[in-house]
Amino acid sequence: MDMNQMMKQARKMQANLAKAQDEISAMEFSAKAGGGVVEVTVTGDHKVLSVTIDPEAVDPQDVEMLQDMIVAATNEALREADDFSNERLSSLTGGMNMPGMM
Numbered sequence: 001m002d003m004n005q006m007m008k009q010a011r012k013m014q015a016n017l018a019k020a021q022d023e024i025s026a027m028e029f030s031a032k033a034g035g036g037v038v039e040v041t042v043t044g045d046h047k048v049l050s051v052t053i054d055p056e057a058v059d060p061q062d063v064e065m066l067q068d069m070i071v072a073a074t075n076e077a078l079r080e081a082d083d084f085s086n087e088r089l090s091s092l093t094g095g096m097n098m099p100g101m102m
Contacts, residue, residue, distance in 0.1 A: 031076035
């Protein structure tokens with residue numbers, strides 16, 4: 001394979017990766033904690049869009065547990081976004097690690 005062909009393929013792969021990253025950034029991921037009383041929705045680029053709390057979960061005597069559930073749901077939603085992103089980008093690169101792209 002000549003150098004021009006390799007460069008053309010590299011540019012195409014880079015364009016495909018950039019498109020996939022844009023698509024992933026716009027996607028939403030949600031996770032629940034505490035048996036579903038807390039739900040957090042994030043974007044693929046790690047922005048928290050919403051936090052939904054079942055009013056029955058609010059116990060003035062146990063705010064700390066509610067805070068822990070919010071953290072747990074947020075971390076799970078972000079993990080789901082990362083897992084999806086890694087799978088999607090890895091499928092485009094054939095498993096090769098592309099510095100600066102993931």
